[in-house]
Amino acid sequence: MKIRDIEIKNPVIMAPMAGITNMAFRKIVKEFGAGLVYSEMVSDKAICYGNQKTIEMLQVDEGEHPVSIQLFGGEVESMVQAAKFIDEHSNCDIIDINCGCPVNKVLKANAGSKLLQNPQLIYDIVSNIVKNVSKPVTVxxxxxxxxxxxNAVEVAKLIEKAGASAIAVHGRTRSQMYEGHADWSIIKAVKEAVSIPVIGNGDIRSVEDARRMLEETGCDAIMIGRAALGNPWLIKQVVESLEHGTDIPEPTYKEKIAWCLTHAKRLMTIEPERIAMSQMRGHAPWYIKGLKSSSAVKNELSKVNTYEELEKILKDYEQFLDTL
Ligand SMILES: Cc1cc2nc3c(=O)[nH]c(=O)nc-3n(C[C@H](O)[C@H](O)[C@H](O)COP(=O)(O)O)c2cc1C
Structure with missing residues (x-):
């Protein structure tokens, strides 16, 4: 698949996730074979005000191409200004516009899924960004x-008319937040209505789900979010199954623990240890989810403050698992 001139080597895409898809995480899923990764959403206003932390979020490592930087905002002028800044100062490949975030704080800025209530504004934002940047724009x-x-079909047609190069559709409404089921029939309807690549998203938790999404909707690529948390192997399993028809076995507990520690070390290359560990308090329990007696360990992991503590808890747990 191509997003304009950007080659996407396989149709398995890691979803953008605020607080999660930073460079460390993206590099891991890239190593597990993801065809495309997205940044966490970044605020147009924060870029316009020159917020240092946000500017740092625009940096992309050589090993993670192709990568999209996702922008959120609700006004044409600041969105164009921020997109131009990304176009000129980030080495990302694609600029993505967030029209799906359901969080109140984002809606108050007229951004995210709030934009779905104003398709004309989506058109104005996307068309003006497309006119002003050289990188492909997706939504x-x-x-x-x-x-x-x-109204995904109506919105998708406008997005295509505005010059976007691809569209990702999460089959839930804003009101559903992350509850209930994603309605894949909407993804199918969008695919039938536009000619640009359509990326289907929502509730892909297994290789079978990924195959079914592609078959049922006809979408060009699939996007995986929550199911890849602590489980980048899912990305590899889907890629291998789609590309070569091969089954990749589930990871062993030793592999899970080793990658969890690698994740922590990589986070420490981009964040101070304290911040990296606050993020690992979320990630580490996902890595050991489903393993024997993991509940008590999860409790301990929720309190880690240093890498040393994290390593000790996980190594002790590994030794316990060795005895079973
Ligand atoms: C913690 C979290 C953060 C998210 N952050 C973003 C974001 O920054 N931008 C975005 O477009 N979607 C975001 N999403 C939505 C996901 O990209 C995806 O659309 C959603 O989780 C459905 O896919 P899934 O069922 O595979 O998880 C987020 C979801 C979660 C759970």
Whole structure:
């Protein structure tokens, strides 16, 4: 698949996730074979005000191409200004516009899924960004704002008309937040309505789900979010299955623990140890989810402050698992 002139080597895409898909995480899923990765969403206003932390989030490592930087905002002028800044100062490959975030704070800025209530504004934002940047522009949407206002097809047509190079569709409404089921029929309807590549998203938790999404919706690529947390092997399993028809076995507990520690070390290359460990308090329990007696360990992991503590807890747990 190509997103304009950017070659996406396989149709397995890691979803953008705020607080999660930083460079350390992206490099891991890239090593596990993801065809495309996205940054966490970044605020247009923060870029316009020159917020240092946000500017740092625009940096991309050589090993993670192709990568999209995702931008959120609700005004044409600041969105264009921020997109131009990304175009000129980030070595990312694609600029993505967030029209799906359901969080109140983002909606108050007229951004994220709030934009679904104003398709003309989406058109204005996307078309003006496309005119002003050289990188391809893509958009991520939800099926609609609520079940009375399912407008993904109308919005997708406008996004295509505005010059976007691909569209990702999460088959939930804003009202659903992350609850209930994603409605894949909306993804199919969008795919039938536009000619640009369509990326299907929502509730892919296994190789079978990924295959079914591609078959049922006809989408060009699939996007995996929550199911890859602590489980980058899922990305590899899907890629290998789609590309070569081969089954990759589930990881052993030793592999899970080793990658968890690698994740922590990589986070410490981009964040101070204290911040890296606060993030690992979220990630580490995901890595050991489903392993024997992991509940008590998860509790300990939720309190780690240093890498040394994290390593000790995980190594002790590994020794316990060795005895079983
Ligand atoms: C913690 C978290 C953070 C997220 N952050 C973003 C974000 O920054 N931008 C975005 O477009 N979607 C974001 N999403 C939505 C995901 O990209 C994805 O659309 C959603 O989780 C559905 O896919 P899944 O069922 O595979 O998880 C986030 C989801 C979660 C759970």
């Amino acid at each position: 991520k949407i939800r099926s609609g704002f609520d079940k009375e206002h399912i």
